[in-house]
Amino acid sequence: MKKLQTDFDEVIAETTTLWIEFFFLKTGIKLNINDLTEYHHMAKCFGLTDHAVLKAWNSFYTERKTLGANLVDGCWEVLNWWVSKGNIVEILTSRPAFCQDEIAMYLKNKKLDFITTINCCNTFEKTGSRKKSEVFLETNSDFFVEDTFSNAVDVASCAPQSIVFLLDKTWNQSPIEHTNIIRVSSWYKIKEHLENYL
Numbered sequence: 001m002k003k004l005q006t007d008f009d010e011v012i013a014e015t016t017t018l019w020i021e022f023f024f025l026k027t028g029i030k031l032n033i034n035d036l037t038e039y040h041h042m043a044k045c046f047g048l049t050d051h052a053v054l055k056a057w058n059s060f061y062t063e064r065k066t067l068g069a070n071l072v073d074g075c076w077e078v079l080n081w082w083v084s085k086g087n088i089v090e091i092l093t094s095r096p097a098f099c100q101d102e103i104a105m106y107l108k109n110k111k112l113d114f115i116t117t118i119n120c121c122n123t124f125e126k127t128g129s130r131k132k133s134e135v136f137l138e139t140n141s142d143f144f145v146e147d148t149f150s151n152a153v154d155v156a157s158c159a160p161q162s163i164v165f166l167l168d169k170t171w172n173q174s175p176i177e178h179t180n181i182i183r184v185s186s187w188y189k190i191k192e193h194l195e196n197y198l
């Protein structure tokens with residue numbers, strides 16, 4: 001039995017394009033997703049302040065806009081296969097803890113509610129934030145699926161026995177130096193790798 005932690009935004013739910021539409025409705029400012037070259041430096045990429053970006057994400061969360069997001073291609077099929085083999089999957093997200101209910105609702109709507117543990121790291125909160133690597137180690141996990149480059153490096157460095165799958169996106173194109181990070185084009189490619197470990 002192996003345990004896989006998966007990020008939520010852009011790995012399970014396609015939230016970024018929805019957020020960009022939401023940001024336009026709130027501010028009248030049109031953002032281009034192609035300008036996003038580093039996910040955790042969204043403000044810099046879009047020429048905005050950190051405050052403006054965080055405020056908009058928090059409104060996006062509190063207005064429960066995530067519920068309208070499409071599923072990332074392949075995650076449903078591959079995660080169903082993964083648990084059918086007796087393995088475990090949990091969510092490991094940077095989001096604040098108050099998002100847990102909405103994420104659970106989203107998973108239920110998308111028939112992924114066999115995922116019952118949602119680990120929120122509160123990354124952008126002033127207090128109570130944890131690194132993804134801390135939670136990954138605490139939960140004795142084996143695999144991690146992520147789209148944000150810095151989080152992939154954090155987990156790969158702190159858990160050298162783990163395998164980190166970096167889902168290919170325009171914002172994670174830095175060269176990979178860690179031998180335990182595998183860049184993949186889709187969930188279907190992740191399945192091909194996981195089959196070697198069962």
Ligand SMILES: [Mg+2]
Nearest residue numbers: 007009010147
């Ligand atoms: Mg993400």
